[in-house]
Amino acid sequence: MAKDKEIDESLRQLGVDPAQPEQAVDKLRALRAEGTASDAAIAGAAGHIAIQGAAQLLAEMEAGASGAVRREIRRALFKLRQHGIEPPAATAVTSAAAVPAPAPNVSALISPIDGEGARLVWLMKARSQGGLSRLQGLTAEREGLVGANLTHVSRRELREERRDIEQRSSIKLIEADYRLADFMLFEAYRRTPEARRGQVGNFLALRAEILADAPLAEYRHPVYDQFSDTIGQEPSVELLKEPELGGWIIAQEDLKPYLDEIADIRESPLVLNKYQQEERINAVVARAVEQLFAGERSTLMRRRLEDTAYYLARTGRINAARWAASAAARIRDGEALGRIPFFIQYLMRSMGLALSEQQEQAEQQPRLIMTPAEAMRAQAQARARRAPR
Secondary structure, eight states: OOHHHHHHHHHHHTTTOTTTTHHHHHHHHHHHHHHHHHHHHHHHTTOOOOOOHHHHHHHHHTOOOOHHHHHHHHHHHHHHTTTOOOOOOOOIIIIIIIIIOOOTTTTEOOOOOTSSEEEEEEEEETTTTTSEEEEEEEETTTTTTEEEEEEEEEEHHHHHHHHHHHHHHTOOOEOHHHHHHHHHHHHHHHHHHHHGGGGGGTTTHHHHOOOOOOOOOOOTTTTTHTTTTTTSSSGGGGGGGGGGGTTTTOOOHHHHHHHHHHHHHHHHHOOHHHHHHHHHHHHHHHHHHHHHHTTTHHHHHHHHHHHHHHHHTTTTTTHHHHHHHHHHHHTTTOOGGGGGHHHHHHHHHHHHHHHHHHHHHHHHSOOOSSHHHHHHHHHHHHHHSSSSS
16 A cells, blocks of 8 residues: 555656546656656656556657666566556557658758767758748757757758858768658757756747657667668677767766776786786776666667668668667667677777877876986086076
C-alpha cells in the first residue's frame, strides 16, 4: 500500500493523474514533446499506467533510445507485460510514429557537425508567389537551439548565400530529407536551457510557417535502414581520418581526472614494469570511455554519429558512412564502448592532444629552478649590466 502511494505521488509530480489513464498517457506525450521531463521519468511513469496506450508510447520511445533510458523503458514494458499488455509490433511503430508522410514543396540543407557540436540547418518551403520561405537554425550540442529566424528569399539569393557559406567555411551544405532536418531543429529546441529559450521562443511559430504537422518527439534515423546489412560490423578507426571528425576532441577538463590517474601510474614506484603500467593505463582508458560516453553524452554522441553517417553517405563516402552508422548502433544498443577500438582510439587521440597542449604551456612558462649552466649565465649577465661604462 505504501509503495502504491509512492508511485501515485511520483506520477502526480509529473502532473499525471493515475485515476485517468488515457489522459495520463496524453500528458506524458505532451511532456516529452515539450522536453519538460526526462525520457527516463516519462518511461518510469508509463510503466505504471496499465493500458495499451502506455505500451505504444514506450515502444515509440524505445525505437530511438539507448543506455540507461532504454533500460528504463524495457523495465516499464516488463511491468506492463505482467498486466497482460504487449507493445505493438516494431514495424507498426516505425511506420506510424517515426516516418511521417512527406509534405509537398519542402526541402532542407544541413552542414556537417563541427568540433564544438554546432551545425547549420535550413528548412525551406516553396512560396506560391515565388521564392522560398526559409527557417534557418543553428544548433549546438550543449546549448540546444542557439538561433532561429525565418526569411523569404529568391532561389538565386539562396544559391548565392549557400555558395558564400561554403567558400568562407570550407564546408559543404548537403540536401537532406526535410523530416530529418525538422527533427534536428526540434530536438535542439527541446534541449535548449529554459533560461535561453526566450532567444528562440518563437521557434514553434516560425516552424508552423513551413510545416503544419506537430513536431516529432522521436524519429528513426534513416542510416539504420540504409546500412542495415552492415550495421553489425566493427566500426573502423579509419573513420577518425575523415576531415569532418578532425575537430572532434574531448575537452581537457573532462579528460583531466583520467590524465592525472595515468600520470600517477607512470610515476608510481609500486608499478614494477612496463607491462603492468600499460595494463593499468588500458583499464583507465576503458573506464574513461564508459564514463565519458554515458547518460546524456551517449545520446549526443549517438546523434552526432548518426548524422555524420548520413552526411558522409550523401557526399559519396560510403565506407566511412557505414563505420559511423555501426558506431552509432553500438551506443544505441548499450554495448560496452570501452572494448571497442574506435571509441578507445577516439579517446586516446583527445588525450594525446591534451598532453601536447600541457607540454607546450609548460615550456612557455618561466621555470623557477635553473640548471647550473643557466645560473652561471644569469649571474654573468647581471654583472655585465652592473659594470660601469
